[in-house]
Amino acid sequence: MTGVLTVLTDARPGPSSDFGVWPPRDAVAELVEDVYERFSALGLAYGPVFQGLRGVWRRGDETFAEVAIPTEQEAATGGFGVHPALLDAALHAVIFSPVFGDGRVRLPFAWTGMSLWASGARELRVRMVPVDSHTVALELADPAGQLVAGVESLTLREVSGDLVQADGGLADGLFQIDWTKLPARQGPAPAPVGTALPGPEEPVPADVLVRVERPTGDEAEATHTATARVLALVREWLGVERFAGARLVVVTEGAVAPEGVGADPVLSAVWGVVRAARAEAPGRLVLLDVEGGEESWSVVGAALASGEPELAVRGGVVYVPRLGRVSGAGALTAPGGESVWRL
Structure with a gap:
């Protein structure tokens, strides 16, 4: 979508029709x-x-x-x-x-x-x-x-007839994010997870894992704090030349819900910030949400070796997001006498 916005400098013109006579003459x-x-x-x-x-x-x-x-x-x-x-x-x-x-x-x-x-x-x-x-x-x-x-x-x-139904619903024009299981594979052990970037004297591995914890406080305050922290982290990462050949893996727990509802809105906002930054720096940032436990951490190395930019690990199973069509199955039934919900 593109557009141009300018400030009007001309005075308001007069209408081409006499709107003061209403209804219009001879109409x-x-x-x-x-x-x-x-x-x-x-x-x-x-x-x-x-x-x-x-x-x-x-x-x-x-x-x-x-x-x-x-x-x-x-x-x-x-x-x-x-x-x-x-x-x-x-x-x-x-x-x-x-x-x-x-x-x-x-x-x-x-x-x-x-x-x-x-x-x-x-x-x-x-x-x-x-x-x-x-x-x-x-x-x-x-x-x-x-x-x-x-x-x-x-x-x-x-509008194509394939997109519109007589009951006012969309036939196949709605999409959603589906979390799909990634086939199991072998991979190296991941680098240790830290809370900050490597210092000047520390080696830089191919994948630098940094955990972002959920701050304390109410959701609004915690969201502001968490997103500010990750924004500073990403800016530092992208601004240091010696990190240019590596990937920053932002690690969270509970930011997404591949098996259903329950994602933490605070950490979900962290994912949103990283996604926006990744659009400007493709290949430099990875999002990884891991359920705590040895079973899940044992497959993190293989998950990162897949090259996927976003991953979630639950019970030793790796999930990746894919675009899928919204199906009508399981949808809420509209109130009696209505074809759609009106909110």
């Missing part, structure tokens, strides 16, 4: 009471906060809409240029536009020339016009008729 009202049922039938299920479309009118190729944020969300509008639910509701008018005329599912893909002139709106008046067969332009105004935002072009891209 024909459309039925909106069933619009979210129509979206759901297409595989797009919107929760109550995002069901903000209040009225729609058509005039030739122009589509006008009135949208509002739910009352319980009004207090949050001041934190946004345009509240996400309000902006999303403005885009729902596309179902009445010629761009959406064939009933195929199209979602926002590329924004060009989006300008913001005011913030904190709770209601918007929308004008949407086609630019071509898959692109629209938008103007968003407040109830007084003053422009709030504008979009020169919004390109919509059709």
Whole structure:
């Protein structure tokens, strides 16, 4: 994803349509009471906060809409240029536009020339016009008729039918991390585990194992302390030239849960910091989570010899993370009369 953000220097322009006259002159009202049922039938299920479309009118190729944020969300509008639910509701008018005329599912893909002139709106008046067969332009105004935002072009891209089901669920577009057993293999004994990097006079093995313990204190305080420590450790490691030919193995216990729930959020944050650093220094950092006990430590050398950047050892079994599809098996059943959970 790429984008360019600049500061507007021009004064707020006048709208191309008279938003002060509402509903628009010579426009024909459309039925909106069933619009979210129509979206759901297409595989797009919107929760109550995002069901903000209040009225729609058509005039030739122009589509006008009135949208509002739910009352319980009004207090949050001041934190946004345009509240996400309000902006999303403005885009729902596309179902009445010629761009959406064939009933195929199209979602926002590329924004060009989006300008913001005011913030904190709770209601918007929308004008949407086609630019071509898959692109629209938008103007968003407040109830007084003053422009709030504008979009020169919004390109919509059709969603593959394989990704959408009539009940609003995803067929095979969701993925998760699965922990997969690594085949057993022989390997050298690992270097001793320390709590700091080797000193200037100490030899540097191929893998330098440094344990990161969970600090005391509440979760927030412990997380700040642990991540600060590991960040300092990684910076030192990457900044010393004599470490350049070795790997730093950050050792934890309980940061991940390859056999189910129970990962420690404090040490999980440590893994997050190291993952981010590894993106900038590939091949220099390894994450190793080991359940205490001789059985597990006996396979650490072989685990590290595999070259995997992330490993977990439980009961002498080595696990590595792999991307896998989310299956519907074991999923929670939605409440009666609903096709999806609405949180």
